Amino acid sequence: MLGWSVEWVDDQETLRATDGLRLLYGTAELSDVFRVHPEGLLHETHLRSVDPQVTRVPGQHALFPTATGDTAFDVFAAAFWMLSRMEEHAIDATDEHGRVRTNDLFAARHGFLDVPVVDEWALWFARSWRERDERVPLPNRKYSHVFTMDVDNGFAYLGRSWWRVAGAHARAMLENRTGEMKARRDVLSGKSPDPFDVYGETGRWTEGLADRRIVFWLISERGEHDHAVPTAFPLLAQRIKETSHWAEIGIHPSYDSLTDPALIEQQRIQLAAVREAPVDLSRQHFLRIHKGAPYPHLQRLGFREDHSMGLHDELGFRAGTCTPFTWYDLKNDQPTDLEIWPHTVMDNTLRNKLKLTPAEGVQAAKWIVDKVRAVQGTFIGLWHESFLSDHLEAKGWRDAIKEITQYAKP
Numbered sequence: 001m002l003g004w005s006v007e008w009v010d011d012q013e014t015l016r017a018t019d020g021l022r023l024l025y026g027t028a029e030l031s032d033v034f035r036v037h038p039e040g041l042l043h044e045t046h047l048r049s050v051d052p053q054v055t056r057v058p059g060q061h062a063l064f065p066t067a068t069g070d071t072a073f074d075v076f077a078a079a080f081w082m083l084s085r086m087e088e089h090a091i092d093a094t095d096e097h098g099r100v101r102t103n104d105l106f107a108a109r110h111g112f113l114d115v116p117v118v119d120e121w122a123l124w125f126a127r128s129w130r131e132r133d134e135r136v137p138l139p140n141r142k143y144s145h146v147f148t149m150d151v152d153n154g155f156a157y158l159g160r161s162w163w164r165v166a167g168a169h170a171r172a173m174l175e176n177r178t179g180e181m182k183a184r185r186d187v188l189s190g191k192s193p194d195p196f197d198v199y200g201e202t203g204r205w206t207e208g209l210a211d212r213r214i215v216f217w218l219i220s221e222r223g224e225h226d227h228a229v230p231t232a233f234p235l236l237a238q239r240i241k242e243t244s245h246w247a248e249i250g251i252h253p254s255y256d257s258l259t260d261p262a263l264i265e266q267q268r269i270q271l272a273a274v275r276e277a278p279v280d281l282s283r284q285h286f287l288r289i290h291k292g293a294p295y296p297h298l299q300r301l302g303f304r305e306d307h308s309m310g311l312h313d314e315l316g317f318r319a320g321t322c323t324p325f326t327w328y329d330l331k332n333d334q335p336t337d338l339e340i341w342p343h344t345v346m347d348n349t350l351r352n353k354l355k356l357t358p359a360e361g362v363q364a365a366k367w368i369v370d371k372v373r374a375v376q377g378t379f380i381g382l383w384h385e386s387f388l389s390d391h392l393e394a395k396g397w398r399d400a401i402k403e404i405t406q407y408a409k410p
Helices: 012-016 075-083 117-132 162-174 178-188 199-205 234-243 262-275 295-300 347-353 358-374 397-407
Strands: 023-025 034-036 054-057 060-063 144-151 212-217 248-251 325-329 334-340 378-384
Touching: 060 075, 060 117, 075 117, 075 325, 162 178, 199 234, 234 262, 248 262, 295 325, 295 334, 347 358, 347 378, 347 397, 358 378, 358 397, 378 397
Parallel strands: 023 034, 144 212, 144 378, 212 248
Antiparallel strands: 054 060, 325 334
């Protein structure tokens, strides 16, 4: 997180003989060596439930306080505990979609869910050491912005079987949703484009506003929670290929993939065949991750990144960071090369969970962007084609997302 190169040594004599900056993570007190006293967590080899003691360092929460050493807390244990999501392995209660409930998270219970504490700890650690030794380098960090879109439907009205069209039209009639009925008729008759067909337009207006742009496509059989147009529909396949020209492409594994991870590979193969290129980015539908799943499966399949780490009902930092990090396999007690890219703002959260207006959503998102900029982190917004359509109940949200994206520009 600090962008420093480190050489590890395993004994005090080698450390003493080393020129330049020296750091000790241990209990011995050596002259001219900056020391972090280990709380004990990182020397354990088994997975257990941990409820860290909370302390305060200037202006921020901190975990695992220590009575000795040059820092007030074990910054390495604290960072590991947050990033590994060790606490979530001990939480059995879930919501109706098998997700850990946000209110049960340690950061929510202790009032720092909206703070990138791990990034703050890293910067605080660097400042503390630098105060002792001016040779300590400045952190090597740079703010960045990643624009991401989840395609849950593909199209609002096109690509549906006739019985689905008939059923949807009948429900709209019974509920007197005249705007929807007219829009469906206009699209199916060819008078109007499908309102969810936002892909070309999104590629144009996001140009130059983000360091990366990623589109995650839901590729699945229709189910209770999966409503995507099938890739057999030619226009959807065409849009996937066209989107590949301006964005990276990832898989949005279906709802049931959390409990049936074999679906991830089946759907990845299908998406790769459509776009005629490999797929190694993933984000779970409904952000369904629980006790590390499906990370072991993604790791085995050779995925490079997962973008599911985030909150569905609040804005904030689920893992305490806005910096991409590698997943640690707690069950096997070993590091991996699967990168976790945490997002902090989602359109569905702003409108449906927090009940904000588009204008209120813009202000809330800007507040989070400012927090990310303050630590030179990576802001990742999660948007959907339905919100970018500005269609019916999404009215006003396309302009809101545009304003947020412009504000987050690197």
